[in-house]
Amino acid sequence: MADLTSRNTVLVTGGAGYIGSHVVLALRDGGRPVVVVDDLSSGRRAAVPPEVALVEGDVGDRDLIAHVLAEHRVGTVMHFAGSIVVPESVEKPLDYYRNNTANSLALIEACHRAGVERFVFSSTAAVYGMAESTPIDEEAPTRPINPYGRSKLMTEWMLADAAAAHGLRAVVLRYFNVAGADPQGRSGQCTRVATHLLKIAAQAATGQRPEIQIYGDDYPTPDGTCVRDYIHVSDLAAAHVAALVHLEAGGDSRTLNCGYGRGYSVREVLDMVETVLGRPLPTRIGPRRAGDPPALVAATARIGRELDWTPRHADLRTIVETALAWERRLVADAVAG
Numbered sequence: 650m651a652d653l654t655s656r657n658t659v660l661v662t663g664g665a666g667y668i669g670s671h672v673v674l675a676l677r678d679g680g681r682p683v684v685v686v687d688d689l690s691s692g693r694r695a696a697v698p699p700e701v702a703l704v705e706g707d708v709g710d711r712d713l714i715a716h717v718l719a720e721h722r723v724g725t726v727m728h729f730a731g732s733i734v735v736p737e738s739v740e741k742p743l744d745y746y747r748n749n750t751a752n753s754l755a756l757i758e759a760c761h762r763a764g765v766e767r768f769v770f771s772s773t774a775a776v777y778g779m780a781e782s783t784p785i786d787e788e789a790p791t792r793p794i795n796p797y798g799r800s801k802l803m804t805e806w807m808l809a810d811a812a813a814a815h816g817l818r819a820v821v822l823r824y825f826n827v828a829g830a831d832p833q834g835r836s837g838q839c840t841r842v843a844t845h846l847l848k849i850a851a852q853a854a855t856g857q858r859p860e861i862q863i864y865g866d867d868y869p870t871p872d873g874t875c876v877r878d879y880i881h882v883s884d885l886a887a888a889h890v891a892a893l894v895h896l897e898a899g900g901d902s903r904t905l906n907c908g909y910g911r912g913y914s915v916r917e918v919l920d921m922v923e924t925v926l927g928r929p930l931p932t933r934i935g936p937r938r939a940g941d942p943p944a945l946v947a948a949t950a951r952i953g954r955e956l957d958w959t960p961r962h963a964d965l966r967t968i969v970e971t972a973l974a975w976e977r978r979l980v981a982d983a984v985a986g
């Protein structure tokens with residue numbers, strides 16, 4: 650019989666990606682043993698610290714996962730691996746159901762077989778769809794409006810059912826808009842195809858794009874542009890560590906919003922980028938982007954109550970400054986070859 654108490658390694662799937670790599674840093678900063686499984690489809694080997702084992706492979710590969718869980722004495726799985734581009738999910742829904750839903754099923758099954766009972770899952774505010782009112786609390790109806798959101802919601806359901814039947818305990822974190830970079834400059838967003846507002850603004854600020862297009866200024870919001878709740882990626886990483894502590898202390902399954910409960914419009918974000926930069930950026934008003942809700946702001950009472958988590962970077966200037974510092978570094982590294 651395996652000694653479950655000595656299983657204290659955390660398996661981070663997708664740990665070579667943007668958010669996963671920050672969580673790996675937070676876990677390592679806390680002295681935790683970590684192993685990463687990543688197929689490097691969008692992640693980078695360099696995002697994983699050299700002392701952390703990186704197993705290159707598919708999270709849906711049951712044999713590989715069974716081997717990793719046993720070999721590294723994994724006690725908790727944090728599951729980030731997945732496909733994340735909403736418009737792509739509309740064009741290729743089956744790819745999203747395979748990579749986000751079917752591969753999550755394989756991973757949950759592997760955990761069940763191996764007796765791994767603690768699970769932390771990257772979900773998304775996209776599960777709420779067009780929210781009827783904001784701020785949105787966790788009891789709001791889940792009516793995702795695209796395959797990406799549905800593929801993630803199905804994983805939430807599988808985890809809830811596995812919790813009820815098999816004793817798996819899962820913290821589902823529904824992220825709002827994740828942005829910024831590690832304040833120490835160790836990681837940041839590196840995606841090849843940028844779609845997120847702040848990444849695009851950082852690329853424009855560093856001369857990699859001629860302009861930024863604002864997708865619609867006729868929304869029913871104070872300045873007509875969409876409002877979002879931006880959370881610094883390092884605070885989000887700390888929420889994962891707090892979720893781990895909760896589960897290790899015997900805590901039950903939870904579904905928790907991750908945001909600050911404060912919304913900023915697209916214009917306010919771009920104003921802050923210009924302020925930090927000290928010069929204006931070329932912007933153009935374009936048409937609305939399909940599927941954008943006018944406002945998405947998290948109700949945050951539950952995470953404040955359920956986890957021992959205090960945000961440390963909850964201001965837009967810090968988010969913008971760290972995102973810009975990271976983008977400048979990427980550009981400098983590219984120039985240096």
Ligand SMILES: NC(=O)c1ccc[n+]([C@@H]2O[C@H](COP(=O)([O-])OP(=O)(O)OC[C@H]3O[C@@H](n4cnc5c(N)ncnc54)[C@H](O)[C@@H]3O)[C@@H](O)[C@H]2O)c1
Binds near residue numbers: 664689709
């Ligand atoms: N970025 C956001 O604003 C945001 C918001 C809500 C939820 N999320 C969720 O957070 C998670 C991480 O997102 P991110 O922004 O870091 O994206 P990312 O693309 O940077 O990271 C995803 C990682 O998963 C890996 N991966 C993908 N499919 C895999 C597979 N089948 N097997 C092994 N590895 C695989 C990729 O190589 C990459 O390293 C995702 O599950 C996403 O749905 C992100």
Ligand SMILES: O=c1ccn([C@@H]2O[C@H](COP(=O)(O)OP(=O)(O)O[C@H]3O[C@H](CO)[C@@H](O)[C@H](O)[C@H]3O)[C@@H](O)[C@H]2O)c(=O)[nH]1
Binds near residue numbers: 825827844876
């Ligand atoms: O070039 C751009 C890019 C974005 N936007 C706008 O900026 C806002 C934020 O867009 P983006 O950064 O693409 O994030 P969202 O579409 O809000 O989606 C993110 O945040 C959601 C939660 O709020 C998560 O569910 C998603 O996974 C995550 O990608 C939206 O109003 C966009 O229309 C622009 O105006 N111009």
